[in-house]
Amino acid sequence: MAQPPTFETVPRHVAIVMDGNGRWARKRMMPRGVGHKAGVDALVSVVQASVDRGIEYLTVFAFSSENWKRPEEEVSGLMSLLLVAVAKHLTKLCADGVRIRIAGDLENVSPKIRDALLDAQAKTAANSRLTLTVAFNYGGRWDIVQACQKAMRDGLAAAQLDEAALSSYMTMAYAPDPDLLIRTGGEVRLSNFLLWQSAYAELYFSDCLWPDFDASQLDQALSTFAQRERRFGDVGESGQGAGALGGAVGSTDQPSGH
Numbered sequence: 001m002a003q004p005p006t007f008e009t010v011p012r013h014v015a016i017v018m019d020g021n022g023r024w025a026r027k028r029m030m031p032r033g034v035g036h037k038a039g040v041d042a043l044v045s046v047v048q049a050s051v052d053r054g055i056e057y058l059t060v061f062a063f064s065s066e067n068w069k070r071p072e073e074e075v076s077g078l079m080s081l082l083l084v085a086v087a088k089h090l091t092k093l094c095a096d097g098v099r100i101r102i103a104g105d106l107e108n109v110s111p112k113i114r115d116a117l118l119d120a121q122a123k124t125a126a127n128s129r130l131t132l133t134v135a136f137n138y139g140g141r142w143d144i145v146q147a148c149q150k151a152m153r154d155g156l157a158a159a160q161l162d163e164a165a166l167s168s169y170m171t172m173a174y175a176p177d178p179d180l181l182i183r184t185g186g187e188v189r190l191s192n193f194l195l196w197q198s199a200y201a202e203l204y205f206s207d208c209l210w211p212d213f214d215a216s217q218l219d220q221a222l223s224t225f226a227q228r229e230r231r232f233g234d235v236g237e238s239g240q241g242a243g244a245l246g247g248a249v250g251s252t253d254q255p256s257g258h
């Protein structure tokens with residue numbers, strides 16, 4: 001097997017909005033569900049490529065809090081696909097050292113889906129090579145609101161609620177902030193994904209439709225990332241600011257640099 005390319009800087013955490021499944025299917029005169037199915041295959045290959053390239057955290061937007069507005073048939077197709085995908089790929093993911101975590105509101109999803117997702121989370125809990133967070137029934141605003149609610153329930157005083165405190169209540173408090181946020185499918189927006197966590201993420205937009213996104217497309221994104229100068233609000237290395245030494249306040253998102 002060919003060795004993956006090496007980059008001067010590899011992001012520790014890559015987040016992806018996997019957009020374009022529907023258009024991919026339409027181009028082939030097929031139902032949208034076929035595009036979602038091909039989207040799962042693309043995800044499986046990107047997870048493998050991420051493991052091979054030493055990415056530690058991969059977070060994917062699988063189903064947003066707004067996706068319930070889609071036609072019933074498409075929503076139920078996505079739910080069945082999710083169940084099938086988990087059953088089909090869990091053993092291999094486990095063997096590759098992938099830990100699955102779910103970010104999102106699981107309270108109002110069907111027990112069948114919730115149990116399958118929590119089961120995948122539990123079965124992979126001891127893995128540490130790559131943490132794959134599946135954002136399901138997730139919205140960035142929901143995440144911020146639930147963090148504030150938890151903090152209030154814990155009785156935090158207003159003065160105690162600083163950036164670090166609020167970060168600790170976000171659903172992905174276990175992960176560093178994303179270094180690189182990729183969106184496929186040609187749209188140039190965040191669509192309510194990781195709003196809090198992406199404050200200093202490098203954004204990469206690709207016209208590639210998600211089912212066509214593969215290891216070589218990921219490498220293009222990684223190569224672009226390696227050329228970006230991250231300043232975290234400082235003046236950067238050329239201006240010799242403190243940013244050359246440190247990152248954003250409350251952020252742990254320093255790239256691994258290997």
Ligand code: FPP
Pocket residue numbers: 018019020021022023024036039040043061062063064067078079081082085185210
């Ligand atoms: C956006 O494409 C994609 C989604 C809403 C779902 C992404 C899901 C997967 C890749 C499969 C893995 C996840 C599950 C839940 C099985 P779109 O449908 O908006 O495409 P379009 O913009 O071309 O219409």
